[in-house]
Amino acid sequence: xxxKEGQPLCLEEDGERHAKARQALLNLKEQVAAAExxxxxxxxxxxxxxxxxxxxxxxxxxxxxxGHEISARSSDNR
Numbered sequence: 001x002x003x004k005e006g007q008p009l010c011l012e013e014d015g016e017r018h019a020k021a022r023q024a025l026l027n028l029k030e031q032v033a034a035a036e037x038x039x040x041x042x043x044x045x046x047x048x049x050x051x052x053x054x055x056x057x058x059x060x061x062x063x064x065x066x067g068h069e070i071s072a073r074s075s076d077n078r
Contacts, residue, residue, distance in 0.1 A: 035054075042051050 039051065039054065042054075
């Protein structure tokens with residue numbers, strides 16, 4: 001049969017990678033929920049410096065799809 005566009009050649013290995021990635025994302029969703037609880041608790045306790053570090057990390061995550069120019073920039077503003 002013909003391969004559909006973008007279809008990987010090695011389906012078993014790829015299916016396993018997808019399953020692992022899906023499981024990792026599910027775990028990440030739970031971690032995000034835990035992070036939300038931790039952040040609101042930190043807010044309640046006015047832990048400004050720790051919160052700033054967390055937000056910097058979240059911003060790096062959110063900017064991932066924009067490419068890697070982020071890491072080059074963030075290294076020189078310390």
